[in-house]
Amino acid sequence: MTDPQLLLGDGRLARLRTEIRDPRAAQFHRLLDQCDYYTTENPPKEHPEASITYLGPASAGFALAYRLTDQPQFLAQARRWIAAAVSYPHWGRAHLPDHDLDAGWLLHGLGLAYDWLRDALPAPEITALREKLILQADRIYRYAVETEGQWWSSSYWQNHNWICYAGLLTAGYALRDEHPAAKDWSARAVDNFRTVSKMLPADGSDSEGIVYWRYGVPWLAIAFDLIADQDGVDLFESCAFLRRTFFYRLHQSLPGWEHIVDHGDCHDRRSGHSLALYHKLASAYRIPQAQWLAEHVREHFLGREWHESGVKPGVRAEGYLELLWYDPTVPAEPPDKLPLSAYFPDLGLVTARTSWDDNAVSLSFKASPGGGHSAWETSHWLWAERGWETLNAGHHHPDANTFVLNGHGSPLVVEDGYANEKLTSNHNVVLVDGTGYAGDGRYHVYRDLPESHLARVYDVQTEQGWVHAVGEVAAMYPPELGVVRATRQILFSPTGSLLVIDDLAAESERTWTWLLHSDQPTIALSDGRFVVRNGSGALVLSTFQQGIIRPDHTVVRANPTASTPSLTVGRTLHTLRRELGPVRSARFVSLLLPGSALEKTPDDAAHLSPDLVSWTHDGWDFQVQLDIQEMTIVDAVARSDATVRRIRPTTGRRLP
Template identity: 45%
Template sequence: MNEKKYLFISQDIDVLREEIKNVRKPFFKRLYDMCRLYSTEQLPEVHPPKSTTFMGIASVNLSLAYLLTKQKHYLEEAKRWIFTAVNYPHWGNAHLVDVDLSASWLLFGLSLSYDWLKDGLSEEEKVLFKEKLILQAERMYEFKINTEGEGWSTAYWQNHNWINLNGLATAGYALKEEYENAQLWIDNAKENFEIVYNGMADDGSDYEGVVYWRYGAMWLFVYAHLLKDTENIDYFKSCGFLKNTFYYRLYQAAPNLEEIINFGDCHDRRSGHSSAVYYKVASEYGNEHAQFLANDVRNNYLFREQYESGVKPGILPEAALELLWFNPEVQEKNFEDLPLVKHFEDLGLVVVRSSWEKDAIHFSFKSGHPGGKKQWKQSWDMFREKGWKTRGLSHQHPDNNSFILHAFDAYLAVDEGYNRTVKASEHNVVTIDGKGYTNEGGNNIWKETPKDVVAEIETFKSEKGITYFVGEAHKMYDPSLQLTRFARNVIYTEKGYFIILDELMSDLEHTYTWNMHSDTFPNKIKDNVFEYENGPAKMRLYSIESDECSYNFKNTNVRAVMTTQEPDKFRETRMKTMVIENKVKSKDTYFLNILSTRSAFDDEGRKVKEINVDGARGFVIEDNSEKEIFLFSKSGKIEFEDIKVHAKIVLLQYKNEKLIKVMASDCTQFTCGEIKIFENSYPLTIIQEV
């Protein structure tokens, strides 16, 4: 066996050299294919006017290829990339030069290359290489120390912190035997990540969204691996986020698994996978679901994601990480044993699926504390103790009570996905007098948000085939609106449609605007009934409002620069927006809508009839032998046919005209004909089979 221990490589190098002939052969092919592409790349002698993150990971791939094969051409190509970067006087362009992402990706990649290749370098090359790493690491370290309390240095829940400290730590481990101050970098990173790992959501959710999950959260796995490999400190055992975040990512995959549910900053709808991270999750936890998705991505989605993704360097350059993190002993398992409804309590995220088929219905709903409950609390504790503003929430959107709907392999209700001037109106929420959240129109509107300005899932229940949840978000809105309630009630009964009831209350009279964005404009079927068509999918919207309302449609275009390092590079989202507004201002109002999905090749088999009785509104929904009645009463008293209920919301399910199931919210009494379903009890929500 080889006695030398290489940084970041857990396996014995001689074992790896054998395994690339068999169990790691496909991963070795990924690696040498990537290296073949590098040999055709023209490298600029002067730092390019764009991100150089791709150069850092390229050096890793080329260096590993040489380490595994000892083929001299890989060494020479690695040196071409390495010393091109070494010769740049500064790392980065336009913004935070030397002390942000480009610099840290280079510092990470080149530090590994230094450790792996230094025995193959001339003394002159080694000195030049080492001095550049020291220079860049000292620049990063000095900036980090001098800016503590503001910016990425102490933004513990934000990807810049994780990536930059990874670069610094890796340089420290690579140079600790040759440079005395390297231990300072190592120790500072350890202190930083202790706070990070202890502060991350235990349920694995990430407010930055799927794209920044794959771009940023990947580095939480990189550092945990680095620390375990060098010091046997194992955050994989102690950090709930690392264990559970795979499922956050999985449940924010569209059913086809290629596209994403794009809450937060998501540059596009395809940048979301990291098969390397999936392999690491599979390896550390024996997670067969992660192994399944990793193989699926590697075999089917790599190239489309790479070339349609707006996030660079992208998925292809992760070849070295895939090879190192793959564990051939872990079997794979599909997702059929996983629940179809998932509640991520920390973020306030609820996901509802109809199945795990590629054309399933997928509904995601979000309403929670900015950045998540745990982060919000701990960041305020830190502000109270040290005066530090540690919340880096520039990737958080004003999207509480918003939803995204994907069904039959198409998007039906969409999100703008990425913006630098965020507004509530560009999400599927209600706005008031044209206003949304305080300080809208900037990149980080949460910077001065008071501690009590939060939203939450105030009710969640999923049992007996009925899922009911309520998001409450009135505190998020501009205080001048004097909003006292914005509760969005959602009911799903596994029948292909969603009932959405919005309750709005204020001390002032307002024009309330119900916004929903799609890829297409709908066709009007009749008054208050509209049908959306998008390729293989259709959706009908059935609408009831408490006041006389107008229905209008408009284009909503969102254009945003993707990185300050490349100010000419932007993305644009063009959404088709439906707007429902009360014609006469009122203090209180409600919107009641059904979103009914189906295949574009099927007729609308459901019959939906509006109910309007004294004090109550709702729908009768019939589909063959099944029928559901939904009723809502602001007064809390409902009488309809033989139903007498003291409740705000009630749902009744029938099969062949026989009542089989009921759900009620805020209910004290419920009778149907001669049947007393319950009486003199005060459950918040009850779901009961009859």
């Protein structure tokens, strides 16, 4: 057989056949695991109602295993899976047949299989596969042209664009020497990815959240890898987003590495790992921590990621990519020497943790407009200039000024996960007269909103284990509420204690409702404090000017994919509500002390007053001085034995 042209040309196939003994032995066995799993599965004889995305990687995995080993069972399995996909008159059934994710996944997987097995399949089968690829690629290409400016064709910041164009690109490259139109397919896809590489935020953050980061960003790597291989254009080098995005993923990991911070649409807190993508980012940018995380997941909890992740087809299907993308020359190093905090300005995301240990305390705080600042601004420009709707930030929640807190091995302050009805009240924010942000309650909550609906984070400072940031979200509320100030300050201490100060004002009297969501109920203590116990972790809440306080619960149910109508996910949040008003201005001062749930609640209560907050936590004494009028933090000091750690965030500077 002649060498394939896609990703295995120029002698690479021969090198891989040698390296699967060593140093790619672990990745080779991952590929065999993928093949073993799909050998026991039977592709449906008729197109099911559910998604068929998995047929693509199954076919590609068997095709690669055959080219590496010449073992006939892999060819037989590839023929079985390819035949099933070719037999379906349409790719995708429940949502946009032939024109969306199912078609993109299958064009990629079967496009690779066509190239890799071109000389191995019987003539009738290779002809049928070629004709099917031409049919499906033509369908998705025409749809992309006809819907430019309306849907994924020009939605540069999200996974549908990346997956569908990567599939079209693969088919175009596989067929461009045999089918004249294929050159148009690949050319359009390359143009799209050139644009995407410039449009994505340079800080590496993703407004769709970690689950869709895990689902979508591998397709950028798939496309960039093919473009470099076939056209010699290195988009990895020019794409600042991909260069930084692993660190976004790293800082959205909860301590222990198995779970994630679930800002945005997240099916669950486990659906976050892509070993293949970690290996590719490690290789492209020489990131030793990415190599380490891939190996750490594989060695410690890959099986749980397979079985418990809600994102399908999930990590199991990526064995063929892990083998192709692993670079044995990149060392593996844990993140122990990296900073414990990070700031991603495009998404207004501030993260902090007390250490990289499994029982550390971690915080994630965010405030930005829909899609992040660059997408928000650019999409409004494209609408004004071309009439194109490009943002489609359906997975970005109305969550500006929210925060997530984890500690001692447990989630303590949580988000809602996946939601079809995006509600501000599902987040740890402030409602005004019971109302959330503009656009509240819709799936595409940011669609058609004026550009003036801006949220931002500023004044981010880190010093000696302290992290301070300020979020302002007044412009996010409906104009008729007349909100003129909605400022939240967060101060994260070296021990993981968290001070949250909300300063609020409107043109007329309003009722202000402060929300805190947790997995378990909040229990009132006799001294006015509150405690949440969740497994091994606990949280004690002390308040100043607390108003009316009542416990509640929030039920969230959703279908995370239109391609599988029967799939539902959800959770019940336990909600603590604090209300002040009706008044024109309000301030909430909240002190959150994480600790072990296996020990009794500490007896020493915190002291909260208008100008000073003091407390003890984990053997440290803390004092935070406040400007009474502006409620700004003037000075924060932590003392433990002979150690003093201080931060002066505002030095009396007036906040907007």
